[in-house]
Amino acid sequence: MRLILVGPPGAGKGTQAVQLASHFSIPHISTGDIFRLNIKGETKLGLHAKSFMDAGNLVPDSVTNDMVADRLTHPDAKNGFLLDGYPRNIGQADFLKENLEKSGTPLDAVLEFKLENAEIIKRLAGRRACRGCGATSHVIFEAPKVAGVCDSCGGELYQRPDDAENVIANRLAVYSEQTEPIINYYKSEGLLKSISAVGEVSEIAARAIAALK
Ligand code: AMP
Numbered sequence: 001m002r003l004i005l006v007g008p009p010g011a012g013k014g015t016q017a018v019q020l021a022s023h024f025s026i027p028h029i030s031t032g033d034i035f036r037l038n039i040k041g042e043t044k045l046g047l048h049a050k051s052f053m054d055a056g057n058l059v060p061d062s063v064t065n066d067m068v069a070d071r072l073t074h075p076d077a078k079n080g081f082l083l084d085g086y087p088r089n090i091g092q093a094d095f096l097k098e099n100l101e102k103s104g105t106p107l108d109a110v111l112e113f114k115l116e117n118a119e120i121i122k123r124l125a126g127r128r129a130c131r132g133c134g135a136t137s138h139v140i141f142e143a144p145k146v147a148g149v150c151d152s153c154g155g156e157l158y159q160r161p162d163d164a165e166n167v168i169a170n171r172l173a174v175y176s177e178q179t180e181p182i183i184n185y186y187k188s189e190g191l192l193k194s195i196s197a198v199g200e201v202s203e204i205a206a207r208a209i210a211a212l213k
Contacts, residue, residue: 002100003212004086008120008175010115012123017084048063056169056174058089065096072099107191132153137157
């Protein structure tokens, strides 16, 4: 299965990606996670990406496309993959299409998560990430047992700089201007499946799997 998840920030793509990757036995490739790992490791790529990410803007395609193309050559992606957070504009979608056509491995499906803006803002503003394992929680909807401490690994929870309220507005604008057009792009290719991102994690996962059958 070669699958793409698309949807606004805060729609729960990352959470669902973990479930779907395990269901289909394919690697979960999140460009946001790769960038954050590079920032943590203070690599050249991380240093370059950080200013764009902190402002809620897209990291330039020249960097992002090569990074994804390289990741797709890893052996674990040979029999499929789940891309979470990529492509995020038409240029990236074109690049990916060309890349996959060259290897004769076209996409199987694009799954869109739909969510209202008011709900997105509520989710993002309360979201916390773990510095240790990267797991996410929410101060109200998914509160950790001990405030500020990750339930999974005991690591410190923090607010991603791009989840700060002033940055959220820009991320939503970037999504509607640059990323939303890829929904029609994939619709016209007959690859698009859309589901509601409202409900319990298990409920949405079941919806996603049913949509992909
Ligand atoms: P995410 O974790 O998917 O919300 O991504 C966090 C941030 O990483 C985004 O706001 C962008 O700054 C950057 N990023 C992730 N994926 C991409 C992409 N495909 N193209 C450009 N920037 C990206």
